[in-house]
């Protein structure tokens with residue numbers, strides 16, 4: 242079979258890889274998908290392509306590899322300029338979108354994983370931090386249908402992983418982080434984002450995801466894997 246110009250190394254349950262899949266789908270780019278066996282059996286090819294972090298996702302375009310999901314999304318938008326615009330056009334809006342994406346990476350992802358992998362008093366503390374972080378995100382969505390405006394864009398792809406994963410994490414841990422009392426605008430956006438056709442049809446089965454998340458939680462807690 243002829244090798245495609247674009248290849249994505251991902252893993253079926255990876256939220257970071259899903260972000261890139263969404264960007265490729267929005268642009269209508271054809272690509273070959275390589276599903277990696279994580280966390281312990283990365284392929285030789287992946288380790289060669291991303292010898293720095295050894296993580297997925299890795300996008301290979303015309304033989305050249307690129308890592309880090311948000312960097313890849315910007316590259317996709319810069320390279321395939323026609324059709325759907327993922328980044329905002331205005332430089333200030335673009336910078337703001339990057340600011341909030343960094344905030345989500347630094348504050349929301351870290352605290353959510355903290356809740357997921359801690360117990361007792363330590364967990365109570367990090368639950369509060371996570372709730373505050375998600376409450377703060379409302380500034381970026383107030384008055385808008387999506388973070389990108391009327392349609393989904395860069396920031397929606399960056400934050401979208403929570404729309405699917407947060408309820409799964411909350412169910413496993415038995416605490417609520419994004420709810421109608423704490424972050425109603427964000428909770429409502431979760432539903433709108435998951436209702437976008439492209440997103441709806443790309444999500445892995447919830448029960449399979451639930452089982453995998455439980456397994457990962459034990460691996461984190463026992464120190465077998467780190468974030």
Ligand SMILES: N[C@@H](CCC(=O)N[C@@H](CS)C(=O)NCC(=O)O)C(=O)O
Pocket residue numbers: 252255256257258279280295296297298308309310311
């Ligand atoms: N900041 C990275 C995170 C990527 C990441 O954490 N990937 C995980 C899978 S979801 C991975 O490859 N883990 C394997 C490992 O840590 O060796 C991105 O946005 O691309």
